[in-house]
Amino acid sequence: MLAGLILAGGKSSRMGTDKSLLRLPDSRQSLLEHHQKRLSLVCEDNIFISGSQHEQGIPDIIPNCGPLSGIHAAITHILLHHSKISELLVIAVDMPDLCSDDYNHLLKVGRENNCLCSFDKCFLPLYTPIGCELTEYLAKVFKHPPDEALMQPKQQQYSVKMMLDSLQGLQVQPFKNTQLDNINTPLQWQQRCAEQPYTEA
Numbered sequence: 001m002l003a004g005l006i007l008a009g010g011k012s013s014r015m016g017t018d019k020s021l022l023r024l025p026d027s028r029q030s031l032l033e034h035h036q037k038r039l040s041l042v043c044e045d046n047i048f049i050s051g052s053q054h055e056q057g058i059p060d061i062i063p064n065c066g067p068l069s070g071i072h073a074a075i076t077h078i079l080l081h082h083s084k085i086s087e088l089l090v091i092a093v094d095m096p097d098l099c100s101d102d103y104n105h106l107l108k109v110g111r112e113n114n115c116l117c118s119f120d121k122c123f124l125p126l127y128t129p130i131g132c133e134l135t136e137y138l139a140k141v142f143k144h145p146p147d148e149a150l151m152q153p154k155q156q157q158y159s160v161k162m163m164l165d166s167l168q169g170l171q172v173q174p175f176k177n178t179q180l181d182n183i184n185t186p187l188q189w190q191q192r193c194a195e196q197p198y199t200e201a
Contacts, residue, residue: 001046001084001085001086001087002042002043002046002085002086002087002088002089002107003043003046003047003048003078003082003085003087003088003089004039004042004043004046004047004048004088004089004090004091005047005048005049005050005070005071005074005088005089005090005091006020006032006035006036006039006047006048006049006050006091006092006093007050007051007067007070007071007090007091007092007093007124008020008032008049008050008051008054008057008093009050009051009052009053009054009057009059009060009069009070010051010093010094014184014185015183015184015185015186015189018053019031019093019094019183020032020051020054020093022183022189024096024193025193031093031094031096031183032049032054032093034096035091035093035096038098038099038100038103039089039091039103041100041103042089042100042103042104042107043089046082046085048074048077048078050070050071050073050074051070058070058073058074058077059073060072060073061073061076061142062142065142065158066158066159066160067090067092067124067160068138068141068158068159068160068163069158071088071090071126071138071160072138072141072142074088074090075088075130075134075135075138078130079130079135085130086129086130086131087110087111087127087128087129087130088127088128088130089103089106089107089125089126089127090124090125090126090127090128091103091124091125092124092125092182094182094183094184095124095125095179095180095181095182095183096183096192097179097181097192098125098178098179098180101175102119102125102174102175102178103125105172105174105175106118106119106125106126106127106172107127109127109170109172110127110128110129110170111127113170114129115129115167115168115169115170116128116129116134116163116164116167116169116170117169117170117171117172118160118164118169118170118171118172119171119172119173119174119178119180120171120172120173120174121171122174122180123159123160123161123164124160126160126164128169133167134167137163137166137167138163141158141163
């Protein structure tokens with residue numbers, strides 16, 4: 001069974017406000033609501049949210065280690081409470097212009113090869129089977145106690161890229177119209193709203 005994970009637990013320090021609550025100009029949906037709707041087209045109702053600030057959000061077990069913290073906490077939660085879920089599609093809340101065609105492309109390639117899969121030179125969104133290799137890798141990476149992890153948040157071991165490389169994941173070429181830009185600053189958000197108005201998937 002496939003589930004979706006929206007990474008929405010970041011500090012949004014450059015934006016100055018929680019990016020997941022920014023509202024798209026046409027739909028008036030928040031970025032979080034927007035992604036929940038998009039993911040439901042491929043994952044139905046099996047959608048999880050990373051981030052303790054959100055209702056029913058999954059808090060990081062070891063915080064301040066970037067997206068990998070959210071992936072680690074979500075997979076730990078899934079293994080404990082949702083044994084039928086065997087694969088995960090991970091997306092970032094600050095990438096509003098991805099669509100179901102993009103997700104289905106990753107799903108197709110990842111399933112055919114039974115491996116992690118992302119787009120070339122962009123490590124989110126990410127498809128991953130939930131298997132022994134992945135869980136053992138995450139257990140090894142996050143074996144440090146929380147205080148040590150907090151002191152070293154930028155270590156390379158906490159990168160999604162390193163996980164892809166270590167587990168021999170694939171990176172595939174995106175479609176010509178795939179939009180992989182993420183939104184980090186108020187200026188980028190203003191430009192996105194002005195130049196790329198929201199359209200339905």
